[in-house]
Each structure stands twice: as C-alpha cells, then as structure tokens.
Amino acid sequence: MAISRTVLAAIIVVIVVVIGVAAYFLTLPTAPKLRSVKIALLYDPTIPILKVQGEAAKVAIEEINAAGGILGVKIEYKEWNTMKKVDVALAAYREAVVDWGAHYVVLEGVSEEMLALMEEGAKLYPRYPHILMYVGRASDVTVKVINEYDKYKFAFRMFDVDHDSNALNSATIFWDAKNVYGVNKIAILIEDAAWTLSARRGLRIETKHGVVEQKPFREIAKEIGLEVVYEAHFPVGEKNFLPYLEAAYARGAEYILAWTSWYTDTVTLAKQWATSIARDIYLVLAGGPNMWTIFWDLTGGAALGVMSPVYDIEDYPPVSPYTQSFVKKMHEKGLRVDLGAHYYYSAIYHIKEAIEYVAKQGRDPSNIDEVIKALETVPCSVHTLLPKEKAILGSKEGGRFHSYPAAAIPIFQFQGKDKIVFVGYGMANPYYKEFYPEDFIKKYFDTTPHPPKKPAELRGS
Amino acid sequence: MYAELMLTLIYTFLFGSLYLGIALGFSIITGVLRIFYIAYPLLFLIPAYGTWMFWRDFGIPFELSIALSFALMFAASVAIYKFVANKFLEAEDYMLAALLLAFLIVEEAINLVYSEAAGVYLPTLIIPGTIDIGPLKIPGQYLLVSLVSLAMVALYVLFFVKTKTGLVMRAISQSYLVSKIMGISFDLMFVIAMIVASIPPGIVMLLIAPVWSLNPRVGWTLFTYGIMVAVLGGLGNLKGTIIAAYVIGFVYSVVAFAFYQPRLSGLICLIIVVIMLALRPRGLARAETVW
Numbered sequence: 001m002a003i004s005r006t007v008l009a010a011i012i013v014v015i016v017v018v019i020g021v022a023a024y025f026l027t028l029p030t031a032p033k034l035r036s037v038k039i040a041l042l043y044d045p046t047i048p049i050l051k052v053q054g055e056a057a058k059v060a061i062e063e064i065n066a067a068g069g070i071l072g073v074k075i076e077y078k079e080w081n082t083m084k085k086v087d088v089a090l091a092a093y094r095e096a097v098v099d100w101g102a103h104y105v106v107l108e109g110v111s112e113e114m115l116a117l118m119e120e121g122a123k124l125y126p127r128y129p130h131i132l133m134y135v136g137r138a139s140d141v142t143v144k145v146i147n148e149y150d151k152y153k154f155a156f157r158m159f160d161v162d163h164d165s166n167a168l169n170s171a172t173i174f175w176d177a178k179n180v181y182g183v184n185k186i187a188i189l190i191e192d193a194a195w196t197l198s199a200r201r202g203l204r205i206e207t208k209h210g211v212v213e214q215k216p217f218r219e220i221a222k223e224i225g226l227e228v229v230y231e232a233h234f235p236v237g238e239k240n241f242l243p244y245l246e247a248a249y250a251r252g253a254e255y256i257l258a259w260t261s262w263y264t265d266t267v268t269l270a271k272q273w274a275t276s277i278a279r280d281i282y283l284v285l286a287g288g289p290n291m292w293t294i295f296w297d298l299t300g301g302a303a304l305g306v307m308s309p310v311y312d313i314e315d316y317p318p319v320s321p322y323t324q325s326f327v328k329k330m331h332e333k334g335l336r337v338d339l340g341a342h343y344y345y346s347a348i349y350h351i352k353e354a355i356e357y358v359a360k361q362g363r364d365p366s367n368i369d370e371v372i373k374a375l376e377t378v379p380c381s382v383h384t385l386l387p388k389e390k391a392i393l394g395s396k397e398g399g400r401f402h403s404y405p406a407a408a409i410p411i412f413q414f415q416g417k418d419k420i421v422f423v424g425y426g427m428a429n430p431y432y433k434e435f436y437p438e439d440f441i442k443k444y445f446d447t448t449p450h451p452p453k454k455p456a457e458l459r460g461s
Numbered sequence: 462m463y464a465e466l467m468l469t470l471i472y473t474f475l476f477g478s479l480y481l482g483i484a485l486g487f488s489i490i491t492g493v494l495r496i497f498y499i500a501y502p503l504l505f506l507i508p509a510y511g512t513w514m515f516w517r518d519f520g521i522p523f524e525l526s527i528a529l530s531f532a533l534m535f536a537a538s539v540a541i542y543k544f545v546a547n548k549f550l551e552a553e554d555y556m557l558a559a560l561l562l563a564f565l566i567v568e569e570a571i572n573l574v575y576s577e578a579a580g581v582y583l584p585t586l587i588i589p590g591t592i593d594i595g596p597l598k599i600p601g602q603y604l605l606v607s608l609v610s611l612a613m614v615a616l617y618v619l620f621f622v623k624t625k626t627g628l629v630m631r632a633i634s635q636s637y638l639v640s641k642i643m644g645i646s647f648d649l650m651f652v653i654a655m656i657v658a659s660i661p662p663g664i665v666m667l668l669i670a671p672v673w674s675l676n677p678r679v680g681w682t683l684f685t686y687g688i689m690v691a692v693l694g695g696l697g698n699l700k701g702t703i704i705a706a707y708v709i710g711f712v713y714s715v716v717a718f719a720f721y722q723p724r725l726s727g728l729i730c731l732i733i734v735v736i737m738l739a740l741r742p743r744g745l746a747r748a749e750t751v752w
Contacts, residue, residue, distance in 0.1 A: 046569075048578040192724065233724055239673065239682060240476075242600065243717035243726070246468060267674035275672055277591055277598040289577065297580035300671060336578050 032364035034071045034355065036103075039348070040096035041077060043108035044084040049262050049338065050108045052330075053135065054079060056341040057106050059329050060348035070352045071359055082108060089113040090120055097121075097128045103368060104131050104351055109340050111138035111194070114155075118144060122151045129368035130154060131351075131375070135343040137162040137195040137261075139205065145402045146207045153372055156393060157403040158347035159340075164398055165406035166199040166259075167214045172408045172431040173257060173284060174224045176424045180449045181282060183255040187230040187248035188217050189241075190259040199259055200233055205399060212399030217259070229253050236263040245278035253281055261287040267298050274302035280456045282307065284411065291338040296417050303414040305455030310412045310420050311385075312337045317410065317444035319436075322349070323384040342384045343404075350380035350391070376402075387436055408435040410445065413452045425449035467597055468718040469711075475603045477710025482610030482665040483683050484690035484702050485617065489658035492697030492751030493630045494651055495637065496553070500541055500560040501662070501687065502680030503567050507534040508663035509675055510571050513581045523584070527667065534663055537567075538655040547651070564680075572677040586671035606668045613661050614703060620657070621699070621752040630654055634697065634751040662687075693734045695744025699752050704745050709734070 039061065043054035058077065065074045078100055080092035089107065096102040105121075107114055114134045118141065121132050133156040134141075142161045145152045177183050190196050197203065202216040218228045229251040232244050248256050256278065260266050266288035273283050283306050289295050290308040299306075314331065318324050326345050330337045354374035359365040376394030383391040390405050398405070408431045413423045426432045426445025433441065490498040511530030515521045521529065545563050549556035575581050588601030621627035629650055633640045641647065666683070673679065690709060694701030712730050717723040741747060 046572065048576045052578075235724060235727070240713075240723070240726075242472070242603075243723035246718065247721060247723070250464070265674050267676075268672070271672045271674065272600070275586075275590060275600045275602050277600075279590065292578070294578070294580040297582055298577075298674070300582035300584055300586065302671065 032359075032366065034073045034359065034365040036366075037070055037073055037075045037351075037355070038100065038102045039075055039077045039104045039106060039351075040093075040100065040102035041079045041106050042082050042089055042092050042096065042113075043079070044082050045079075046081075047084060048336075049340070050084065050110075052335050052338065052341045053108050053344045054106075055333065055335050056326075056330065056337070056344040057348050059326065059333075060345045064348065064352055070355050071365060075348075078102070082110075082113065084108070084110060084113075086113050086116045090116055093117050093120060093132075094124070097124050097130050101128075102130055103366075104133070106344065106347065107132065107134040109134055109136035109159075111136045111141065114138065114141055114157075115144075118152055118155050121154055125154050131156060131368060131372060133158050133347055135159040135340045135347065137165070139163050139198070139203070139399070142399060142401060142403050143205060143207055146209050146396075146399065149208075154368070155402065156375060158350065158393075159343050159404060160406040161400050161403040162195045163198040163203050163205070163212055163214045164400050164403070166196070166217075167220065168406040168431060168435075169286070169409055170199065170217050170220050170257075170259075171224065172429060173411060174221045174226055175429050175431060176411065177255050177257075177282075177284075178224050178226055179428070180423070180425045180451050181255065182451070183226070183282065185227050185229045185252050186221060186255045186257060187244075187251065187253035187281075188221070188228055188232075188257050188259070189244055189248075190217065190231070190233050191261055191264050192233040192235050193261065193263055195261065196233075196259055207399055209396045209399065209401060217257075234264075237265070239265060239268055241269045241272045242276055245273055245276045248281060249276075249278045253278075255282040255284070257284045257286075259286050260290075262289075264288055266290045267295070270295075270299045270306050271302040273306070274299070274304070279305075280454070282452065282455070284308065287339065292336040293418075293420060294336060296414055296420075301417065304416065305414065305453070305458045307411050307413045307423060307452055309339065309409045311339050311342055313412070313420060317440070319385055319387060319440070320382045322346075322382045326384050339385075346380055346383040346385070346391070349382050350375065350378075350393075353378050353380060353382075387440070390435065408432050415453060415458055421450070423450050423452040464596065465719050467595065469714045471594060471597060471599055472714040472718060473707060473711040475599070475607050475710070476713050477707035478607030478610045479603070479665070479669070480686050480690045480709055481614060481703060481706035482606060482661055484687040484694075484706060485610070485613060485661040485699075486658040487662075487684075487687045488691050488694070488697055488699055488702040489617065489654060489751060491691060492634045492699065493654040493658075494546070495634070495697065496546060496550075496556060496560075497696070498546075498560065499557055500545075500564040502684040503537065503541075503564050504534060504659045504662040505666040505680040505683050506568065506571055506677070507537055509583060509666050509670060509679075510575055510581065510677075512583060512667070513575065531660070531663055534659050535656050538659045539652055542652055542655045547648075568677055568680065575677065577676045581675050583667060583670040583675065585667050587668075600672065602668070602672050606665060606672075609664060609668060610661070613664065614699070617657075617661075618699065618752065626650070626653060631750055631752055689730070689734055693737055693744060695746035695748060697751055698744070698746035698748045701744050701746025701748065708737075708745070 041054045043050045045051040061075045082089040198214045199217045203214040205212045230248050285308040293312045296303050327337050355365045357374045357378045358370045363370050380391035381388045412420045426441045427447045487501050508530045511533045512526045515526035515529045545559045591598035592601045690705045694705030713726045716726040716729050
C-alpha cells in the first residue's frame with residue numbers, strides 16, 4: 001500500500017513533535033524532594049515547666065507524623081537532657097547537630113542557654129546548617145539577629161520579645177483596670193529579672209532596623225489614667241511578700257499588678273495575699289503556675305479572686321482549630337499547659353508550613369537557608385494563640401525580627417474551684433481590637449464588659 | 462511614723478518566731494549530736510508530702526494522715542541516724558556527703574512522684590484572714606505559727622531543764638567524752654534527740670503550708686533560713702538561736718517596714734550575719750551546750 005507523500009510528512013512531523021516534547025519533559029529538572037526532617041529537643045524533663053515544653057513539641061510532632069508527616073516524610077526526633085545547665089545544653093547541642101545531624105534544634109526556654117548556643121551555632125552553621133529556636137524572653141537574642149544577621153540568621157525566638165510584650169500586655173491589662181474594673185490607684189510589683197528591664201526602667205535600643213523604645217510601666221499606666229501609688233521590684237525567688245502587700249495597702253492601692261514569671265513563687269504570693277491586709281485589693285498575676293487551672297489546688301483555694309492569664313482551660317478561646325484539642329491532648333497525658341507550651345507546640349507547625357512553602361515554590365525543602373527565608377515569610381496558620389496574620393517572624397518593625405509580635409492576653413479570674421471566668425471588655429479594649437479579628441472578639445469575648453468580682457464578695461459567697 | 466513602728470515591732474515578732482520555729486530542730490540536733498545535720502530539709506518534706514500521700518493517695522482521714530506522716534518522719538530520722546550518721550561519726554566530711562545524698566534522694570523521689578504540677582496542698586489554714594491588733598491587721602495564720610513556735614521553744618527548754626533525758630542530752634552536748642566515761646547510752650540518746658528534733662520543723666511546715674508554696678524544693682529553702690539563724694546564734698545553742706531569730710526578724714522588719722525597702726531585707730540580713738560572725742565567730746551565744 002502506497003503512502004502518499006503528505007501522509008508520510010505528517011507522520012514524520014508528529015513523530016518529531018512527540019520526541020521533542022518527550023525530550024523537553026525528560027530533561028526538565030525534577031523538583032527537589034525533602035530528604036528527612038530531624039528535630040532535636042533539648043530540655044530538662046525533671047523540671048515540670050521545662051518538661052511541658054518538650055512534651056508540647058512532641059505532641060505536635062506526633063500529630064504531624066500521624067497525618068503523614070511533612071511532604072510525606074515522617075519527622076524524626078531525639079531528646080537531650082540539658083539539666084538546665086548552659087554547659088550541658090551546649091554539649092547536647094553539638095551532639096545533636098554534629099553527630100546526629102539535626103536540622104532543627106528546639107531548646108527549652110532558658111535565655112542564658114539560648115545566648116550561649118547562638119554563639120556556638122554561629123560556628124557550626126557553615127558546616128552544619130540548622131535552625132535553632134526557643135521560647136523565651138531576652139531582647140539580646142533579637143538584637144543579635146537584627147544587627148548581625150549573617151552570623152545569627154539561624155536563630156529564632158518562637159515567642160514575643162520582652163520589650164514588645166511588656167508594652168502591649170501592660171497596656172491591655174491597665175486599660176481593663178481603668179475601664180472595666182473601675183480602679184484608679186494601683187500598685188505595681190515587678191520581678192527584678194533581665195526580662196523586666198524595659199518594664200522597670202523603660203528601654204531604648206538602637207538596631208539596624210531602627211530605634212526600639214518602650215516606656216516603663218508606671219508611665220504606661222499614667223497615660224491610661226491610672227495613679228501608681230506604689231511600685232516595688234522584688235527579687236527572683238522572693239518568699240516573703242507581706243511587706244509589699246502591706247505597703248500597697250498603706251498607700252491606698254485598689255489593684256495590684258504583680259509582673260511575674262516562672263522565677264517567682266506566685267503560689268506563695270497568692271497565699272500570703274489571701275491572708276494579708278491586702279486581700280480585698282484586686283491581685284493580677286502574669287506568668288507562673290497561675291497560668292494553670294490547678295493553681296486553685298496549688299494554693300489550696302487561696303487563689304479565690306486572683307486574676308491571671310490561664311492557658312490551661314480546655315475551652316480556651318479557639319484562636320485556631322488546634323487550640324482546644326492541644327490543651328485536651330496535654331491533659332490526657334497528665335500535663336498542664338502554660339503560655340510556653342502553646343508556643344512550643346505551634347513552633348513545630350510553623351516549621352512544617354515553612355518547609356511546605358519552600359517545596360511549593362519549587363525550591364529544595366531540605367535547604368535550611370530556604371527554610372529560614374520561608375520562616376521569615378510564611379505565617380503560622382494554625383498557631384494556638386496567635387491569629388494567622390500575627391503569627392509572623394519576619395517583621396522588621398518594633399525590634400521583633402525573628403520573634404512573633406506580642407499577643408494581647410486575655411485575663412481570667414479564679415472565682416471558685418473549676419470556675420475560671422474571663423474578665424475584661426474585649427470588644428472595647430483597643431488593644432484587643434488591634435490584635436484579634438473582630439468576629440473572634442465578638443464570639444469569644446462578648447460585646448459587654450465583664451468586670452471581675454471583688455475578692456471580698458467571692459469570699460462571702 | 463507610729464504605724465511604721467508598730468508594723469516593725471509586730472513583724473519582728475512574727476518573722477522572728479517563724480525563723481525560730483524553722484531553726485529549732487536543727488539547733489537541737491547540732492547541739493546534742495554535734496553534727497551539721499544537712500539532711501534537715503527532709504524534716505519539712507516528709508510531714509508535708511507524707512500527709513498528702515496518706516490523705517489523697519491512700520484515702521486515710523486527714524488528721525490520721527498527719528499522725529502517720531510524723532510516724533514516717535520518726536522512722537526516717539532513726540534510719541538516717543542508724544545507717545548514715547552513726548556510720549560516719551568519726552569522719553565528718555563523709556557524713557556530710559552521706560547526709561546530703563540521703564536528702565537529695567528523698568527530694569528527687571518526691572519530685573518524681575509529686576512534681577509541682579501535681580497540685581499538692583494541705584488544708585491546714587486555721588485562722589483565715591487577719592486579726593486586729595490595735596490599728597493593725599495581722600495575718601492570722603502567721604500569728605498562729607509564731608505562737609506555736611514560741612510554745613514549742615518553751616516546751617523544749619523545759620524538757621532540757623526539767624527532765625532527766627534533757628539533762629543527759631545537755632551533758633552529752635557539754636562533753637561527749639566525759640559523758641561516755643559516765644556510761645551514758647549514746648545510741649539511745651541520739652535516737653531520742655533525732656526524734657525530738659524532728660517535731661518542730663514538721664509542725665511549722667504544716668502550719669505555714671497555707672501561706673507558703675508547697676513544692677519539692679521547699680525543704681531546702683526553709684533550711685537556708687534555719688542555717689542563718691543557727692549560725693548567727695552559735696551552732697547548737699538554743700539561747701543563741703532564740704536571740705538570733707529575733708535579731709534577723711528585727712533587721713528584716715526594719716528594712717522592710719521602717720525604710721520601705723523589702724527588696725533589700727534579705728541582703729541586709731546576710732550582711733548583718735557576716736558582720737556579727739566576724740565580731741563573734743562562734744555566734745551570739747558563745748556556748749558549747751544546747752542550753
């Protein structure tokens with residue numbers, strides 16, 4: 001059978017086109033695949049609050065692995081006991097990065113350790129690229145990253161920086177004190193630690209991203225219309241709060257803000273407040289075991305009337321779909337949840353989203369430099385406490401680069417055993433409005449003010 | 462000014478008596494056995510956590526749990542004497558290390574089972590709120606601890622002065638060698654001293670639990686107050702311990718209430734102790750005996 005020249009030409013053209021197309025696709029570079037994800041967890045499991053940080057990260061890892069891992073790759077993790085010592089943490093860090101080949105190192109929230117590990121990490125990074133992250137407060141961590149980016153770009157604080165949080169948190173709390181609790185005269189007690197420097201003295205830091213300034217608490221309170229009748233700074237580890245409480249009472253304070261962290265024994269503070277002359281004065285605490293619902297038990301009920309952020313509530317306002325399930329999972333493991341636990345859990349998800357973003361861009365998700373850039377770009381969409389638009393690490397404003405912006409913290413009052421009630425006025429508080437989406441505030445913080453009950457009233461009931 | 466003066470005096474009494482209650486048992490052990498009993502923090506921990514264990518874990522009534530926890534503490538004191546202190550009576554450095562280890566083992570075990578997150582508390586609040594004394598309102602539970610501490614001191618002084626056992630203990634404390642020649646049964650006396658001395662810290666711990674946090678590290682914290690008082694008073698002498706407790710209580714209160722500097726109270730107390738020791742190296746009492 002004779003084939004016409006036209007048909008023959010057409011067949012040849014088709015064959016050439018098919019071969020050409022096939023050759024084009026065959027020679028295209030394939031998208032790099034994620035080889036492995038190794039996360040080293042460095043924490044002291046004998047200290048309850050540090051153990052919780054490691055466990056929170058593990059909950060996230062287990063969830064991600066159960067859902068198929070990151071880009072189909074299961075996360076490998078290994079734990080090291082730091083014994084909460086800088087030298088031990090350093091040795092663990094080297095072993096994790098050099099011997100085990102960790103890509104991500106999640107360190108417990110101890111700033112002294114973070115600062116030491118950053119120095120070591122700067123030497124290790126060129127040969128062993130990895131990311132070092134922790135949840136803690138020390139302005140120095142952020143300032144170092146801003147001012148010497150090439151050296152410290154691998155370091156992230158998966159938390160808000162102290163000068164940022166001190167300013168926003170105090171303003172949020174003072175606004176409620178003035179406008180919802182109806183007080184005028186306040187006493188401020190501040191833990192005398194490095195992280196409260198800006199709260200005590202104010203702050204001015206010059207960085208490559210500009211000047212960072214923060215007013216001391218007394219000035220922030222004054223601007224909101226409060227009269228600070230007493231201010232004292234108590235030492236870390238203080239056990240005798242009676243002199244401070246007596247002084248606050250003597251000066252006519254109607255409200256006491258104790259700016260505390262885990263370094264302060266807030267259980268003793270609450271117990272002494274409840275049996276002191278100041279027990280009818282509102283008491284607001286910041287960090288410490290008061291962030292747990294079992295603070296009530298720890299104080300034997302002396303917490304009645306105490307106000308505090310409480311992150312351990314199973315029906316905590318669900319900033320993300322993961323917020324409440326995370327708290328429940330921790331409780332099922334017999335663990336309590338504080339602020340840090342939420343951030344450690346969310347940090348693992350932020351890593352996941354950054355890696356996935358790199359892959360989506362067609363770049364190598366195993367390349368740590370790419371993941372660093374992605375962390376600076378991609379928000380954590382499932383952060384348990386921060387709305388997506390706030391869960392960013394790349395902002396160059398306010399001296400918070402490689403840190404999250406500060407969060408407006410909801411305050412709750414212990415009104416009885418298992419009765420922990422939101423107090424404040426989310427809808428009207430300008431700091432809430434700035435932070436949370438409006439529909440979220442309406443739904444979870446209501447549109448009417450929720451003043452706290454007076455301690456004497458609670459005792460009477 | 463009047464209010465500051467009143468506050469200073471009242472809190473001198475409250476803090477001084479509290480420190481006295483904390484240091485009492487330590488002074489007795491140091492005075493009679495002539496050892497630096499570094500396992501003393503256990504005497505705060507065992508009654509507190511023992512009570513919690515019997516009460517909450519075994520479901521035993523609270524009052525009975527307290528009694529059982531004290532029995533446990535007596536047993537622990539005797540065991541520590543028999544198996545640790547007694548073995549190293551002639552080698553003080555080894556004894557210190559062994560006692561410290563004994564304490565650390567128990568503290569870590571408690572931390573493992575009842576970490577801070579376990580929510581341990583003791584419902585021993587007897588006087589809630591404040592008590593009016595003139596124009597002042599004083600924390601009732603603190604006042605109770607102070608009065609109980611004073612009562613315990615009075616009882617122990619009577620014990621040492623009026624009972625035969627107390628006399629023997631004073632003799633041992635005065636001269637170990639002469640007492641030995643006189644045929645005193647050291648083993649029995651030391652065991653009794655250990656048991657007797659373990660009661661005050663246990664009672665103080667139960668009573669201050671409503672105004673002080675309860676965690677596995679609380680024993681060591683309280684012990685540091687005890688050491689400060691006992692060293693200033695003169696190790697192992699009750700008269701010195703009493704004076705030192707109120708000296709420290711006074712200094713603390715003056716700085717906190719008269720000068721409004723509570724932040725400096727602890728530091729100034731330590732400086733005063735160091736100065737006093739430089740002037741009187743063997744403490745305020747300068748005595749060799751327990752009383």
